[in-house]
Amino acid sequence: MHIDNAPNDLIQKIAALPEVKFIYEPVVMALGETKSDDQPASTVKEVGEWGINTIQAPELWAKGIKGDGIVVGIIDSGVRYTHESLKTSWRSEYGWFDPYNNTELPNDDQQGHGTHVTGIIVGKQGIGVAPNAQWIACKGCSDDFCEQYKVIQCAEFLLCPHDKDGNNSDCSKAPHVINNSWGLYDTIFWMEDTIAAWREAGIIPVFANGNNGTKGCAYSIYPAASPQVIAVGGTDFTDFLDPHSSLGPSVRNRLKPDISAPGVLIRSASSDNDVDYSWKSGTSMAAPHVSGAITLYLSANEDATYDQVYTALTNNVDTDTLTPPNKTCGGIPNTQYPNNLFGYGRVNIFKAVTALPSTPRPTLPHPPPKCTVWNDGYEISGSDIRAVSQRTAADCCDECRNTPKCNAFEFTHDNGGTCWLKDEDKPVNWVFNLAVQSARVLNPTNYLTTCTTLEDNTYYVGYDLISTERATAESCCGDCENTQGCKLFVWSNHSGGTCWLKYFKGTKVTVVGAKAGFLLRGPSSCGAVESNVDFVGENVAQQPADQAADCCAACHRNQACNAYSWLGGVCYLKVRRAETKVLDGVVSARVDKCSALETDVYYAGNDLWEVKADVADCCAICRETSYCNAFSWANGVCYLKSYKGASQANATFISAVVI
Numbered sequence: 001m002h003i004d005n006a007p008n009d010l011i012q013k014i015a016a017l018p019e020v021k022f023i024y025e026p027v028v029m030a031l032g033e034t035k036s037d038d039q040p041a042s043t044v045k046e047v048g049e050w051g052i053n054t055i056q057a058p059e060l061w062a063k064g065i066k067g068d069g070i071v072v073g074i075i076d077s078g079v080r081y082t083h084e085s086l087k088t089s090w091r092s093e094y095g096w097f098d099p100y101n102n103t104e105l106p107n108d109d110q111q112g113h114g115t116h117v118t119g120i121i122v123g124k125q126g127i128g129v130a131p132n133a134q135w136i137a138c139k140g141c142s143d144d145f146c147e148q149y150k151v152i153q154c155a156e157f158l159l160c161p162h163d164k165d166g167n168n169s170d171c172s173k174a175p176h177v178i179n180n181s182w183g184l185y186d187t188i189f190w191m192e193d194t195i196a197a198w199r200e201a202g203i204i205p206v207f208a209n210g211n212n213g214t215k216g217c218a219y220s221i222y223p224a225a226s227p228q229v230i231a232v233g234g235t236d237f238t239d240f241l242d243p244h245s246s247l248g249p250s251v252r253n254r255l256k257p258d259i260s261a262p263g264v265l266i267r268s269a270s271s272d273n274d275v276d277y278s279w280k281s282g283t284s285m286a287a288p289h290v291s292g293a294i295t296l297y298l299s300a301n302e303d304a305t306y307d308q309v310y311t312a313l314t315n316n317v318d319t320d321t322l323t324p325p326n327k328t329c330g331g332i333p334n335t336q337y338p339n340n341l342f343g344y345g346r347v348n349i350f351k352a353v354t355a356l357p358s359t360p361r362p363t364l365p366h367p368p369p370k371c372t373v374w375n376d377g378y379e380i381s382g383s384d385i386r387a388v389s390q391r392t393a394a395d396c397c398d399e400c401r402n403t404p405k406c407n408a409f410e411f412t413h414d415n416g417g418t419c420w421l422k423d424e425d426k427p428v429n430w431v432f433n434l435a436v437q438s439a440r441v442l443n444p445t446n447y448l449t450t451c452t453t454l455e456d457n458t459y460y461v462g463y464d465l466i467s468t469e470r471a472t473a474e475s476c477c478g479d480c481e482n483t484q485g486c487k488l489f490v491w492s493n494h495s496g497g498t499c500w501l502k503y504f505k506g507t508k509v510t511v512v513g514a515k516a517g518f519l520l521r522g523p524s525s526c527g528a529v530e531s532n533v534d535f536v537g538e539n540v541a542q543q544p545a546d547q548a549a550d551c552c553a554a555c556h557r558n559q560a561c562n563a564y565s566w567l568g569g570v571c572y573l574k575v576r577r578a579e580t581k582v583l584d585g586v587v588s589a590r591v592d593k594c595s596a597l598e599t600d601v602y603y604a605g606n607d608l609w610e611v612k613a614d615v616a617d618c619c620a621i622c623r624e625t626s627y628c629n630a631f632s633w634a635n636g637v638c639y640l641k642s643y644k645g646a647s648q649a650n651a652t653f654i655s656a657v658v659i
Helices: 008-015 052-053 056-062 115-120 148-159 191-202 281-302 306-315 349-354 393-401 473-483 548-555 613-625
Strands: 028-031 035-039 071-076 134-139 144-148 175-182 205-210 230-235 259-262 266-269 277-281 373-378 383-389 410-413 418-423 429-439 455-460 462-467 489-494 499-502 508-518 530-535 539-544 563-567 570-574 581-590 598-603 609-610 629-633 637-641 648-657
Touching: 028 462, 052 056, 052 259, 052 281, 056 281, 071 115, 115 134, 115 266, 134 148, 144 148, 144 281, 148 191, 148 455, 175 281, 175 462, 205 281, 230 281, 259 281, 259 418, 266 281, 277 281, 281 306, 306 349, 349 393, 349 598, 373 410, 383 499, 393 418, 393 473, 455 489, 473 489, 473 508, 499 613, 530 563, 548 563, 548 570, 548 581, 581 613, 598 629, 613 629, 613 637, 613 648
Parallel strands: 071 134, 071 175, 175 205, 205 230, 230 259
Antiparallel strands: 028 144, 035 277, 266 277, 373 429, 383 418, 410 418, 410 429, 455 508, 462 499, 489 499, 489 508, 530 581, 539 570, 563 570, 563 581, 598 648, 609 637, 629 637, 629 648
């Protein structure tokens, strides 16, 4: 039910009815922002349509697959139906509805957003992906904005088309695909029932994922964020991600976008007159590439279901040509697919149509949610641990999970964005505050136990994988753990706080303010305890401990530690076991951070230098030697190596690698 200008007393009466679950204020959404450069047709007709070529639609045209028999629905600003590229493909019967002005024939505003979108899907003159398909449309948007009630009216029209006055419905006239290049970042999923009705009717919904890429991760707009739709990100002609293309995951932690498509400088029909064309950019242009691709697929596979289409498209994408931005969103590395940047990859409709239906493509399950859904307009009455500057609310979840004792958090726009991290182990006491978003951590963990103690004023040069924006060094540990190949990190205050994630320990240098830490890879092996024996000197740190057994874990967390001595409730963490002396009450042991020793094995080549030492000390010596990652030992000498070479049988040697 939609009520214009409802007075408060009426709202209260409706809210009191037991049948009423929710009351929402009307949502006003935006058409996808685009950049345009209108030019006469004579100027631009000679320009090749790079987007269509990139997804290999012409290869299907050559096989006679051009979208015949398929109808596409468009909810947008309207369509200039008389344009030369569109006039012959409009299905006039039940083909237009205008809930704004009740017009008889399709029309568009001066921006021409809907005309441009429609041209990309079905346009002739070389601009459309599926030029032999038909289109119908509904004016869900006007003057760059889309009113929720008008959009719902359009959705109902496309589900079961009717005449311009809303009468004489004929559900058999519903389209096969509906393109939606509009939306809004929203935590309320208000359209799910409508989308479910589309899906039940066999209609495939496609949505632009939005143009919030510069805001960071987790800014997919809704309804693209819905799990029931295909959300589309944008790429450019070099297969880079469009910097404006919104990044996932969704506010409910679902992987988004689902797929990507060309969306930068796309030529299509202009609403200025019947012969002009224009270039526009945005995910508004990427989504119709996918809608057109689905149209071609359905033309070749007439009875394909949503799941079959989704599988075919996502199992046959291009990924090897993509260049991902230096970002990790939702804990998925940017080089792993699917991810929250491109989705499964960039669409290739020729591969999707010509691949065997049983062609396997391994896919990964969506990562489990780390935090609850945002509770808009409520703060948490609890104990603050600390406040962290972050530009977006999406970053608060990782900040909390990476902070000891934090299990709930809030986000406000104070000082450009602030996460308020809280220790709240009781049932949360929610307090209404319109300026606050809040959430809780699911299955809180203390990520700091998975990384070594931070080294102050320390920087390891080179060997970067990626960088992430983090306000504190403590938050880098979780990023390293969730990035494939990461072994260590360095944090600096660059750009308000940056984690430099690295795959190899380079040269150690002193940089004031920098902090470094290493990812712990499995438990260390603590050697035999030596009672009443003190390991003299070589101290790197000390910390209280009730018993000597606690020192092993403490050494494990300290990157420089390879041995310890315990005395009087204190662990003395040491670089290595060197000189020893008898001292009553002391308990000492080595802590081995290398693989199990391989007897009768020699690692060939990659030698750094030789050090005389017991085999039990080779691991510590290697770990403290720049570029050393493995060793072989024989006859009282450690042969330090940059890498593990080929294993050769040799009864004289014992070998291992640093873990």
